[in-house]
Amino acid sequence: MTEHAARTHLAEVRAWLEPRADDMAALLMRLVAVDSENPPGRALGRCAQVLREAMEALGLGPEIIEITDPSGALEDPCIVRGSAGDGAELIYFHGHFDVVPAQHRRQFTAERRDGRIVGRGTADMKGGIVSMLYGAAAARELGLLDGGRIVLHLVPDEETGSVLGAGHLRSAGLIDRRARAMVTAEPSGGSIWNAARGAVSLRVDIRGREAHVGQAHLGVNAFQHLLHVARPVEAYAAEMAGRHTAHPLAEGDAPGTMLVVGGLFGGGSNFNVVPGSAHFTVDGRYNPEEDLDAELKRLTALIDAAAAEVGAHVSVEVTQLQPAAGTAPSHPAAAALARVVGAVEESPARFALCAGILETRWYAQLGIPAFGYGAGRLDVSHGPDEYVDEAAMRRAAAVYALYARELLA
Structure with a gap:
């Protein structure tokens, strides 16, 4: 034309x-x-x-x-x-x-x-x-x-x-x-x-055992286990934010892979009961250079290893995996x-x-x-x-x- x-x-x-x-x-x-x-x-x-x-x-x-x-x-x-x-x-x-x-x-x-x-x-x-x-x-x-x-x-x-x-x-x-x-x-x-970017989203569920505050020693605190499991995930998020894309970006956009840890979280049944359950989410937007399958395996391995350290019962649900x-x-x-x-x-x-x-x-x-x-x-x-x-x-x-x-x- x-x-x-x-x-x-x-x-x-x-x-x-x-x-x-x-x-x-x-x-x-x-x-x-x-x-x-x-x-x-x-x-x-x-x-x-x-x-x-x-x-x-x-x-x-x-x-x-x-x-x-x-x-x-x-x-x-x-x-x-x-x-x-x-x-x-x-x-x-x-x-x-x-x-x-x-x-x-x-x-x-x-x-x-x-x-x-x-x-x-x-x-x-x-x-x-x-x-x-x-x-x-x-x-x-x-x-x-x-x-x-x-x-x-x-x-x-x-x-x-x-x-x-x-x-x-x-x-x-x-x-x-x-x-x-x-x-x-x-x-x-x-x-x-x-x-x-691609996307990886997880829901992490931790199972403990409820007990009244007066017998807290009989319970298993799922919230404490959540804190332990979430720490290496936060470290992972910081690492991924430092891995920059080679693609041009719009003004103000971050060059690294971005993850939100704990966008949704919760658990427990009452203020005076040892929480028998807890959960948190992980949501990531991965740069095109990253291998999503490999990163998903690495992320779930971090969660499993942290859970094993404290004897936490953890299950991981992959809620989104998009290239x-x-x-x-x-x-x-x-x-x-x-x-x-x-x-x-x-x-x-x-x-x-x-x-x-x-x-x-x-x-x-x-x-x-x-x-x-x-x-x-x-x-x-x-x-x-x-x-x-x-x-x-x-x-x-x-x-x-x-x-x-x-x-x-």
């Missing part, structure tokens, strides 16, 4: 999006009003219906794919799938409509002020979903797909591991490994997340995205490692180049004043439309 043609397409997309700014804002505010917090996984079916209606209005041919949660924890879990165009070559736009729990209920009443929309999920990532829907619609209506197609996947459980949503797409054969690329609208703040994912900046799909981002943002695109895990991994494992790119900002996501900039939403929508054009033309 010539530079003149690229400028022409960018002008056309901007001209299509700008008059729809109020429509984009209204849809985002409607989505925010659905309190699809996860956990516990409420209102997922209601949120999917709002998305289905919006996609229908935009001509994106939505369908609802019902999925089963074996635990029964999620409320009406389902995937919303749609498309723009009808050609053989395809690109995936992927997003999630569950949000982290709110700090207060008023976050589900979105506020539009000073060019921003404030509310739970605006940055992560209902605002990104709105940008993707309008980007796909713009690409179709402006004839940018040239016989190719965009397939949209919107899933309900990213905040709790994404095994049911994105995992179902993969296990059911709904991801075509021949796709040219995948992009998810995570809050990258305008950077391109071409790589993401890192990455696409080289030199890959043609990455270079194409960088060109488009540079043109829309009018500044050079920047690649960076995502500080957390991304659903790009489900696509990357099939050999599909996969990226995180969105208008939201990670530093405000999940916080009490979460917001997304409206102009950035429209720029992201333009990137999505033009990226499809770049890959599918």
